[in-house]
Amino acid sequence: MKKSKLFWLSFGLVLSIAMSCTSNIDKKGRFLLKGNNELKEGNLKGAITYYDEALAIDPQFKDAFFNRGMANYQQAKLIEAISDFSEAINIDNTYVPALTQRAIAHLDFGENYKALEDTKALLQINEEDGQAYFIRGLVQTEMKSYDEALNAFNKAIQFSPDNAELYINSATVHYYRNDLDAAVVDLEKAMELNPRESKLHNLWSLIHFENGDYQKALESVEEAINLDKDHSYYYNNRGLYKLYLDKPDDALEDINYSLKQNTKNYYAIRNKGIYYFKKGEMSLASKFLNEAYKADPEMPLLSEYLPQLDSEATQK
CATH class of the missing domain: 1.25.40.10 (Tetratricopeptide repeat domain)
Structure with missing residues (x-):
């Protein structure tokens, strides 16, 4: 996210x-x-x-x-x-637009604690600043502090109950916590508010994938791409679903496209490893899957494929 x-x-x-x-x-x-x-x-x-x-x-x-x-x-x-x-901000320490944008820039730069400090300053200026709670939720999600992220998004929703994106972000946190039922509740609310939000359909696709319905996952992510063709991770997700639908060549095209847009997309690197695993090219599978593991040992699906690679190596 x-x-x-x-x-x-x-x-x-x-x-x-x-x-x-x-x-x-x-x-x-x-x-x-x-x-x-x-x-x-x-x-x-x-x-x-x-x-x-x-x-x-x-x-x-x-x-x-x-x-x-x-x-x-x-x-x-x-x-x-x-x-x-x-x-x-040094000129005016109550300058809300600058505090808001600096918090976002800190988040993008990986300076999560500094971003949190800026949201704290914003809320001291206005305790009903829904935008500050929204940014705080994004930061806490990035830090994997999921309870705190949900609290922040819920506060933001109190001040902007008609903002579909807030429900999508809340649903995303529920998805990360593997609470798919709660994620669906938030997504259904977001769908009522703005059915043309691409991130909503992408998240639906992830939930369908978790439920093993790969065709529905593919249909949902294609709807996301139809609405917004600029998100490289949509193509990566589509590539993953195609792998599970036994369309490896089409899958690789999407995965490579995603990697071309962002060479540090470790989910795409993982998916490339899965592609080579399914093709039986275990050396290349190991290379990409282990690269993804080094970036994020808790990345989903790695625990499914890496032990199989170890088993293959032991048998040899």
Whole structure:
């Protein structure tokens, strides 16, 4: 499950600054607006250039730091993004957009405890900040603190009961805990709220797979792909289901596609090991399955295949 979303700054304050002030304040406001326009157009480097100009005029311009951080974040420059968000927070330690985005960037960078600290700060500012609870749930899920994650998602649901994604994340935690009945309850609620959410159908596919219904799993993940073709792990899941439906060549195509998008997708590496296991190529199976094991010894299915490899090696 991964994981984060961009939370965009409202530019209302920025516009009022630019329209009501003159001289240097007017100039920095114009540079900020030009940067915002470039950001909207997807010209991230151009946006950063304008934000730099605004900051050269006013080094305490928190909105420019925040927006530059957003531009860096969209380029996956997480260190630079965190630095910019931190500068904005140093200027105003109650600046909610910067605290929120820094928490997300910390999460993406693997700095889970720092992300939790930011959610704590957000909740001190507003104890009813549902977005902060949502991020906290994501962090706790990443840390495999599943009870705490469920508590956080449940709090977020209290403040946004019509948000399908919250139920999907709660269902995901139940799935990780192997509580499939509870996962289904959350997914059914999410389905009522937004049946066109791709992550919902992907999670349905995982549950069908756990229940041994590989055809339904395939149909569900294909629905997820139809709704959103950009998630590489959907293709990896489809590859896994095809392996269990005795379609190894089609499966390998999906698994390789997923790996091409993310070479560190260890679930895809595991699935490639399963592919070679089913093809009887045990040396290659061992290579990929053990690589996945080193990354995550608790990864599902490894405990099923690795002992069989050991048994094969012993018999030889």
